[in-house]
Amino acid sequence: MIPDSKIRESAEKADLAPSLSAARVSTAGPIVRPTLHDEVVERLRALIVEGDLLPESRIPELVICQQLGISRTPLREALKVLASEGLVTLVPHQGAVVTKLGAELVDYMFQVLESLEPLAGELACSHMPQAAIDEVCRWHDQMMRHYKRRERGEFFHLNRRIHEAIVGGCGNPILIGVYQGLGSRVRYARYMVNLSTESWKQAVQEHREIRDALAARNGKRLARILKQHLRNKREYVKSALTTAK
Amino acid sequence: MIPDSKIRESAEKADLAPSLSAARVSTAGPIVRPTLHDEVVERLRALIVEGDLLPESRIPELVICQQLGISRTPLREALKVLASEGLVTLVPHQGAVVTKLGAELVDYMFQVLESLEPLAGELACSHMPQAAIDEVCRWHDQMMRHYKRRERGEFFHLNRRIHEAIVGGCGNPILIGVYQGLGSRVRYARYMVNLSTESWKQAVQEHREIRDALAARNGKRLARILKQHLRNKREYVKSALTTAK
DNA sequence: ATTTCGCATTATGTATACCATTTTCACCAC
DNA sequence: GTGGTGAAAATGGTATACATAATGCGAAAT
Numbered sequence: 001m002i003p004d005s006k007i008r009e010s011a012e013k014a015d016l017a018p019s020l021s022a023a024r025v026s027t028a029g030p031i032v033r034p035t036l037h038d039e040v041v042e043r044l045r046a047l048i049v050e051g052d053l054l055p056e057s058r059i060p061e062l063v064i065c066q067q068l069g070i071s072r073t074p075l076r077e078a079l080k081v082l083a084s085e086g087l088v089t090l091v092p093h094q095g096a097v098v099t100k101l102g103a104e105l106v107d108y109m110f111q112v113l114e115s116l117e118p119l120a121g122e123l124a125c126s127h128m129p130q131a132a133i134d135e136v137c138r139w140h141d142q143m144m145r146h147y148k149r150r151e152r153g154e155f156f157h158l159n160r161r162i163h164e165a166i167v168g169g170c171g172n173p174i175l176i177g178v179y180q181g182l183g184s185r186v187r188y189a190r191y192m193v194n195l196s197t198e199s200w201k202q203a204v205q206e207h208r209e210i211r212d213a214l215a216a217r218n219g220k221r222l223a224r225i226l227k228q229h230l231r232n233k234r235e236y237v238k239s240a241l242t243t244a245k
Numbered sequence: 246m247i248p249d250s251k252i253r254e255s256a257e258k259a260d261l262a263p264s265l266s267a268a269r270v271s272t273a274g275p276i277v278r279p280t281l282h283d284e285v286v287e288r289l290r291a292l293i294v295e296g297d298l299l300p301e302s303r304i305p306e307l308v309i310c311q312q313l314g315i316s317r318t319p320l321r322e323a324l325k326v327l328a329s330e331g332l333v334t335l336v337p338h339q340g341a342v343v344t345k346l347g348a349e350l351v352d353y354m355f356q357v358l359e360s361l362e363p364l365a366g367e368l369a370c371s372h373m374p375q376a377a378i379d380e381v382c383r384w385h386d387q388m389m390r391h392y393k394r395r396e397r398g399e400f401f402h403l404n405r406r407i408h409e410a411i412v413g414g415c416g417n418p419i420l421i422g423v424y425q426g427l428g429s430r431v432r433y434a435r436y437m438v439n440l441s442t443e444s445w446k447q448a449v450q451e452h453r454e455i456r457d458a459l460a461a462r463n464g465k466r467l468a469r470i471l472k473q474h475l476r477n478k479r480e481y482v483k484s485a486l487t488t489a490k
Numbered sequence: 491a492t493t494t495c496g497c498a499t500t501a502t503g504t505a506t507a508c509c510a511t512t513t514t515c516a517c518c519a520c
Numbered sequence: 521g522t523g524g525t526g527a528a529a530a531t532g533g534t535a536t537a538c539a540t541a542a543t544g545c546g547a548a549a550t
Contacts, residue, residue, distance in 0.1 A: 035337050035502095036504070073505070076318075076531095083326075093513060173353060281533070317535095338540075338541045339501085
């Protein structure tokens with residue numbers, strides 16, 4: 001599960017919001033050495049989101065400390081942060097457990113996302129530089145090729161990239177931050193989602209419209225499509241959660 | 246500023262979301278003793294939101310530890326949480342400072358709130374028990390009496406109570422949580438806001454419509470009014486921020 | 491006089507040891 | 521099997537120590 005025992009090096013973060021966490025420029029900019037607990041937060045978040053730490057599983061301090069080669073202090077600080085993000089739940093004198101994402105919580109989160117992502121899309125239409133839009137379109141075409149070959153993994157990867165690019169391009173760091181927080185919590189529900197052929201086809205069609213609306217910088221239309229897209233997504237994530245359990 | 250030196254007792258929390266943090270029932274329910282860092286988080290949050298700790302001011306660990314009568318560990322854990330909420334900014338080897346709320350950030354936050362609070366209002370119209378709605382109406386009437394007497398403090402207090410009751414009544418804990426997070430950050434900008442007679446009058450009129458829409462459980466209409474209400478609010482908060490600095 | 495270098499001071503980041511409290515669980519009595 | 525009882529283990533919190541980086545100040549250099 002947790003392979004190595006020293007983590008001091010890696011600190012990169014698939015960064016959705018270059019405007020939020022100081023964008024690491026190639027050679028210029030201030031030298032920021034991330035603190036240990038920050039890296040621990042990233043690491044644990046990744047473990048949870050990627051599904052290496054399953055919901056409901058406990059997180060014993062000593063074990064993690066040993067596996068990460070750190071002391072309790074930074075780990076405990078990291079757990080507090082993750083708890084405030086909702087990824088783990090802290091029970092006094094009982095420790096941290098990975099928060100379980102019930103169907104009702106997913107419902108609640110999508111309800112919020114269905115309000116935020118359309119807003120982001122609308123803003124992105126007027127704020128994204130043309131180059132970024134072009135890039136999203138390229139990703140879209142690439143995604144379509146994966147769809148034709150029924151390559152699920154690659155498809156979902158690009159799918160997520162597109163959504164994050166749109167949100168990241170909205171120009172509102174607060175919105176980006178909130179979206180990230182919710183997104184990281186809902187993301188690890190994806191592993192149980194096995195899109196049916198029919199739903200997949202529909203999602204593809206919606207993405208086509210998303211690309212067109214974005215390319216045309218038609219904010220209202222993009223917002224409408226994104227909302228519908230999310231509403232469908234919510235449905236099959238929910239059904240996947242209730243059936244597969 | 247910080248009067249006492251022991252905080253072990255107080256743990257009550259003007260609770261907007263009884264559904265989120267386990268509602269403390271009068272005599273039943275499990276005995277939960279809040280952990281120390283949780284209380285510290287509350288305490289510091291209050292200090293910041295109430296304006297006792299001014300933006301840009303540093304938060305020296307040792308001083309706060311002494312004033313609160315605690316050791317560094319729980320304080321540091323609390324600071325990490327507040328940082329992840331955006332209330333303080335953590336600079337490595339430099340400590341924590343109260344995040345300054347620039348006009349552009351306020352703009353960004355209102356943009357998100359203008360999307361979330363209408364949603365909450367719409368949901369509240371279908372989810373709030375009649376008793377809660379009646380209570381909001383009573384608060385409204387009381388607020389109006391304060392308005393007639395030009396009692397600013399009491400007016401704002403009830404104003405906030407009403408908004409929080411509506412959001413708290415939406416039935417979506419995720420939405421409530423996000424709103425709380427943003428609200429606590431934007432709230433301490435209120436201290437510089439000095440509503441003009443004209444804007445005040447307008448706000449009162451909007452609140453009248455808010456009450457009517459809520460009482461009629463007209464979700465769409467409430468959403469529309471809340472959005473407009475927030476848009477106006479944003480404008481005078483912004484102008485207050487840019488002029489008063 | 492201003493800049494710069496070096497050094498002491500200070501505060502933060504992390505580790506470690508220790509204790510209190512609580513949970514867990516095995517064990518035992520009934 | 522049910523229900524205490526107590527030891528072991530894990531967590532919450534304190535205290536301390538030390539490494540590292542930021543800050544400030546004085547001396548040296550220009």
